[in-house]
Amino acid sequence: MSSNTSPHEAAGTSPEPAPEPSSGPPAAPEPRRARLPRVPFWAQVLLGLVLGVLLGWAARATGAEWLGATLDRIGGTFVQLLKLAVGPLVFFAIAVSVTNLRNVSNAARLAARTLLWFAATSLIAVSIGLAIGLLTNPGAGTGLTPEDGSRPEDTGSWLDFLTGIIPNDVVTPFTELNVLQIVFLAAVTGIAALRLGARAEALLSFGEAALALLQKALWWVIRLAPLGTLGLIGNAINEYGWGLLGQYATFTADVYIGCLLVLFGVYPLLLATVARVSPLRFFRGAWPAIQLGFVSRSSVGTMPLTQKVTERLGVPREYASFAVPLGATTKMDGCAAVYPALAAIFVAEIFGISLGVGDYLLIAFVSVVGSAATAGLTGAVVMTTLTLSTLGLPLEGVGLLLAIDPILDMMRTATNVAGQAVIPVLVAARERILDREAFDSARGFDITDLDEDTGTGTGTGDAAEGSGARRPADPAPVPA
Numbered sequence: 050m051s052s053n054t055s056p057h058e059a060a061g062t063s064p065e066p067a068p069e070p071s072s073g074p075p076a077a078p079e080p081r082r083a084r085l086p087r088v089p090f091w092a093q094v095l096l097g098l099v100l101g102v103l104l105g106w107a108a109r110a111t112g113a114e115w116l117g118a119t120l121d122r123i124g125g126t127f128v129q130l131l132k133l134a135v136g137p138l139v140f141f142a143i144a145v146s147v148t149n150l151r152n153v154s155n156a157a158r159l160a161a162r163t164l165l166w167f168a169a170t171s172l173i174a175v176s177i178g179l180a181i182g183l184l185t186n187p188g189a190g191t192g193l194t195p196e197d198g199s200r201p202e203d204t205g206s207w208l209d210f211l212t213g214i215i216p217n218d219v220v221t222p223f224t225e226l227n228v229l230q231i232v233f234l235a236a237v238t239g240i241a242a243l244r245l246g247a248r249a250e251a252l253l254s255f256g257e258a259a260l261a262l263l264q265k266a267l268w269w270v271i272r273l274a275p276l277g278t279l280g281l282i283g284n285a286i287n288e289y290g291w292g293l294l295g296q297y298a299t300f301t302a303d304v305y306i307g308c309l310l311v312l313f314g315v316y317p318l319l320l321a322t323v324a325r326v327s328p329l330r331f332f333r334g335a336w337p338a339i340q341l342g343f344v345s346r347s348s349v350g351t352m353p354l355t356q357k358v359t360e361r362l363g364v365p366r367e368y369a370s371f372a373v374p375l376g377a378t379t380k381m382d383g384c385a386a387v388y389p390a391l392a393a394i395f396v397a398e399i400f401g402i403s404l405g406v407g408d409y410l411l412i413a414f415v416s417v418v419g420s421a422a423t424a425g426l427t428g429a430v431v432m433t434t435l436t437l438s439t440l441g442l443p444l445e446g447v448g449l450l451l452a453i454d455p456i457l458d459m460m461r462t463a464t465n466v467a468g469q470a471v472i473p474v475l476v477a478a479r480e481r482i483l484d485r486e487a488f489d490s491a492r493g494f495d496i497t498d499l500d501e502d503t504g505t506g507t508g509t510g511d512a513a514e515g516s517g518a519r520r521p522a523d524p525a526p527v528p529a
């Protein structure tokens with residue numbers, strides 16, 4: 050090799066061009082925009098709660114009618130937005146969930162065990178409500194009289210409940226928001242689609258797309274929960290004041306204690322002993338849904354979030370999309386178990402009526418069998434009238450309970466939502482289809498983290514990206 054040959058020539062490569070000298074001073078780096086710290090959703094809700102209490106107190110203390118009307122309008126608008134999506138959301142969620150069961154092994158067994166655990170936990174919850182009521186006598190010393198009550202406009206009876214399941218047409222249930230009739234129509238539609246097979250594929254695809262659209266719209270409403278909390282709490286304080294809490298102090302405490310015992314006593318015990326999973330990890334994963342249930346006071350409105358957190362906890366999507374919508378319309382340990390038991394004892398004491406062992410057994414029966422009557426946004430009122438009418442107690446007692454209902458409904462709904470997530474985890478664990486690795490890795494997260502453009506939890510494909518739940522292999526049968 051010649052001594053004049055350059056290394057680049059020897060290697061067969063061309064030399065890199067020398068950098069041109071800069072004609073000016075180096076460009077200054079672009080300034081980075083300072084990002085505002087993201088406020089967690091729970092902190093936003095807490096801020097709305099505090100501001101609502103303060104504004105409600107100010108409106109009542111000063112007599113500012115404009116402020117009270119504004120709070121009422123804000124809270125009412127939030128509830129109306131939730132109601133707007135409830136009818137079609139329940140219909141498509143139930144219909145799609147029924148068809149999704151065709152992709153699950155032992156679907157009939159899963160459905161039967163889900164309903165069995167719904168009934169078992171309701172029986173435990175109503176027993177707790179009865180025990181607390183008998184120990185504390187919530188109707189004693191309140192200063193309330195039978196004349197303070199009033200009959201509700203709509204009363205519940207077993208005949209109305211049974212005959213009211215079947216609608217007269219397919220439009221009225223949606224215009225009147227009769228959730229029980231919507232569930233009936235959806236179940237019939239889903240079963241019929243299964244029987245049609247391939248001919249119904251286009252309809253099933255439309256249903257899944259419609260459900261995804263409705264869930265996305267509902268996510269936007271959920272983002273408004275802090276503002277809705279401000280209006281709802283502020284209006285309650287302005288309208289009823291603090292004096293009302295004094296009259297209902299024992300009853301309010303009983304409802305909260307009963308729900309807390311179910312939420313942090315019964316459910317953790319079942320998770321630890323039956324499902325053999327960590328209750329702490331469950332609550333860490335399910336807390337966003339429980340929190341939203343407390344704020345929104347609507348199990349159905351919280352249903353998309355409940356399903357998402359259930360899937361993140363390792364429940365297969367095909368089963369979660371069946372169990373959670375069904376639970377959101379029929380599984381109500383707060384509204385249909387703890388509360389009716391205490392309400393019956395409270396009303397009986399106000400009206401001076403003695404209840405016997407047979408009455409308490411009847412309360413338990415009504416709570417377990419009539420849970421479906423609580424479907425919707427005012428289910429507790431229907432369930433209470435159903436319980437009182439079955440026992441022969443005056444329905445005017447319902448009017449005594451309506452005044453304090455907004456404060457009680459928050460705790461009741463949080464308990465409902467927790468139960469709607471617990472049972473799918475429990476059944477999935479017993480049937481060996483729970484992804485325990487996903488469950489163990491579940492961590493706390495913000496509600497806004499779940500608002501994803503993909504993976505609504507309605508289809509039959511892979512889990513949504515970032516959901517933390519991987520679909521397990523085909524489930525192994527479990528001995529009976």
